[in-house]
């Protein structure tokens with residue numbers, strides 16, 4: 001008897017989405033959730049936070065770190081995205097990551113489909129690249145970094161780990177930004193500058209000289225105030 005045609009199922013077209021947990025339920029998390037939805041690679045299980053913020057864009061609260069510890073037990077690692085913002089000289093993202101490091105979590109690099117990322121760009125685990133960001137060839141984004149909305153990371157820039165480039169900031173070619181530094185909204189760093197670890201560059205500042213000491217810098221040209 002001739003083979004019967006197999007009934008067509010949706011199995012081949014069904015996309016199985018990896019599960020992901022959003023860590024943090026504040027403003028930055030909202031933007032990250034929207035990006036995850038546009039990417040459509042993950043099924044968002046919920047978010048964790050120290051406190052219940054209610055549903056965030058429809059994403060339910062799972063609990064605090066303990067809820068993650070219950071879910072992230074392996075052997076397959078659970079995806080998580082660090083969606084806690086980092087403004088100023090604190091290190092909340094790193095502290096959170098370090099606290100959760102013993103869990104079976106994986107922190108994939110999340111890049112908005114509405115960002116432009118050119119060739120030979122590398123990005124570290126737990127980094128997020130938001131809508132409208134442009135990252136040009138040869139740039140490196142370190143672990144846990146935030147390349148925020150409409151910022152520009154020019155060619156051959158090195159953002160060390162846990163750097164936040166705020167919305168609309170421009171980092172020109174061959175700049176190095178040290179660990180835990182933040183470049184404020186709309187700030188400009190001219191080409192070739194080296195910014196030490198632990199520097200906060202204020203919103204709208206223009207950095208035209210190397211910043212060799214950690215501290216807070218504002219104005220054009222940027223000067224240290226703290």
Ligand SMILES: CC(C)(COP(=O)(O)OP(=O)(O)OC[C@H]1O[C@@H](n2cnc3c(N)ncnc32)[C@H](O)[C@@H]1OP(=O)(O)O)[C@@H](O)C(=O)NCCC(=O)NCCS
Nearest residue numbers: 087088166167183184185200201202203204216218219225
């Ligand atoms: C630079 C910054 C961190 C300073 O914050 P702060 O330590 O709380 O400092 P203060 O607000 O006490 O301001 C200290 C002085 O610097 C001035 N100043 C602060 N930020 C400034 C800025 N961006 N540009 C110019 N001057 C600034 C203040 O007017 C004040 O001057 P005064 O002493 O003459 O009154 C903050 O103002 C800033 O720019 N943050 C960036 C915010 C941002 O980019 N957010 C993006 C979120 S995604």
